[in-house]
Amino acid sequence: MKRKIMLLIGACIFTVIALATIQGYFIYNIYKLNEKEINTAIKKQIARLEDTDECENLNDTWILQSKKYVKEYVKGNATKQDYTKYIISNRDSLSRAMNAYMKRKAQPEDYPISYSVYINSVAIVNHGKPETLFNGKILVLANDTLKKNQILSSMGRSETQNTEDELTIVIKSNRYYNFEKLQQTIISKMAGLLIFSVLLMAFVVFLYYMSLKNLITQKRIADIKTDFVNNITHEFQTPLATMDLAIKTLQRKDAQMSPEHYKNTLAMIARQNERLQKLFRQVTEASLTPIAGKDIIQVTSEEIKDMIADFELSRPDITIEFTSQKEAFTIAMDRFHFNTILINLLDNAVKYGALKILVDLKLTTGNFILSVTDDGKGIPVQEQVSIFDKFYRVEKGNIHNNKGLGLGLFYIKQLVQTYKGTISVKSEEQKGSLFTITIPV
Structure with a gap:
């Protein structure tokens, strides 16, 4: 287009x-x-x-x-x-x-x-x-x-x-x-002819300008709507997949499930249901651009472990380790946005061959830092500049080997910039990647 x-x-x-x-x-x-x-x-x-x-x-x-x-x-x-x-x-x-x-x-x-x-x-x-x-x-x-x-x-x-x-x-x-x-x-x-010619040419240029301006505006609006739908669709995938597995687990006979397992499965369904409700609220409110949450929230290590556990349920062959400088962090960020950033980083690592992922949280002077390290295929140096672009996906031989819309990292960057933060990547081919997100406290 x-x-x-x-x-x-x-x-x-x-x-x-x-x-x-x-x-x-x-x-x-x-x-x-x-x-x-x-x-x-x-x-x-x-x-x-x-x-x-x-x-x-x-x-x-x-x-x-x-x-x-x-x-x-x-x-x-x-x-x-x-x-x-x-x-x-x-x-x-x-x-x-x-x-x-x-x-x-x-x-x-x-x-x-x-x-x-x-x-x-x-x-x-x-x-x-x-x-x-x-x-x-x-x-x-x-x-x-x-x-x-x-x-x-x-x-x-x-x-x-x-x-x-x-x-x-x-x-x-x-x-x-x-x-x-x-x-x-x-x-x-020739004054009359010259004035008429200039006005006619100016009118033609003005018509072209307005036509092109309207076309570009319509394209931008269409792109925003498409990006919004694609972003939300991208976010639906993880909770739906997790709930699908949890429902299949509950469909087993009671004798095959321990009370603790049953309780954890119900808790997981509740968390994913809450996340889906937030996503649907975003669709209803037509929130085309992320809006920074004004509430001060406390994120605990246990809460993050629950997010990771929900993610691991649909990917049992992946090992995820979590380290934290403190048991709880107080940050000015929407809880849903924090969850989205973490899950999308984990999902991106898995898509590109990671079997072991390390998640680390820490606070420095005035900054909250989230880093995700994986042992996947890595990203070529020439591709690293473009991986946060909309719809961009790392190609090899001009063939995409992994499913996806190329929106995960783009949406993460949008969220991080909403909170005036930065995101960076360090990676080498066949040596994995390190994504670091820094957000002012």
Whole structure:
């Protein structure tokens, strides 16, 4: 189930990325389309501005100035180096005239553009001899401060032939424009689409998030219920098996049982019946997580021996030794929880080949310590980190040789942590295991 959820999360992420990519592609195309439309409109705007006598006169002014300079150069009265200075000296007056012209001709739907004209080259053919007066890029006029990212609007070429002087002048120029607020204008046009796209994507992500959250929540609730049922089922096994043996014992003829044996069997049934009643109360109260008992209880050595004796009844081939530092311990723990921890540790030892088990109880400064040592198969070092995980069972050759749900040690750890305690294990293969539980007094 966890793998399916991870795959579903991966699929959702992939879907969101794919949708965002497709949406981004369409938005980009719409952006480029708007950019193209604006540039087309600006070029029409420039064509309208250039198609007037006033604009032609402005252009004729700098062309005539260049031709005049060429004639002076041919006569030897000017140099190539001074041509740039000559154009720059007339730039400001031409720019002011162009700026005033564009303001007069501006229409409400026009874009606030900057417009500039550059000379690229001035070529001369003097008596059949070609010569270049200027080659580069020099600003002739501009209606506004020069901006970056200028866009080419059109290219111009002016050619003059004088047959008397056998002089031909060719001037090449480029016209540029720049719309500084192009991106802002496009984005403002697309604002509605962008907001809708972002909201739609956020809504899709939110739906995925809520769906996954609900699925994970439902899985967690289902897991909690399953764990609860499995834990309780696990706890039912020992008292039911013990009671089954006791009932079979009572079914014998009275002559085959001593009064002491009869009395002990009835006492054992009473203890297991009490334990089953507590288990059923847990089911009724739907106690999904162990709750630490607040009562201070006294656990005696005799009581623990009775628990062990009940356990041994269904496993006559197992030897269990019990040692205790004191005859009685006073601890803040639910008696049922204490019984559950001890029985589950014994049951786990038997499942994995133990024939001899040692149970020891002692008190140190501020701690109650329960240790269970067995001579079973032991636990490989690499497995010891995981043995307290839910449903985890030690495997050999990928085959489980022992029956069980893999919940015993997991449930013990839950109980120990409920009382703010710790549980540890030391084990070697074929040398048995030592489980130590430490709970603050």
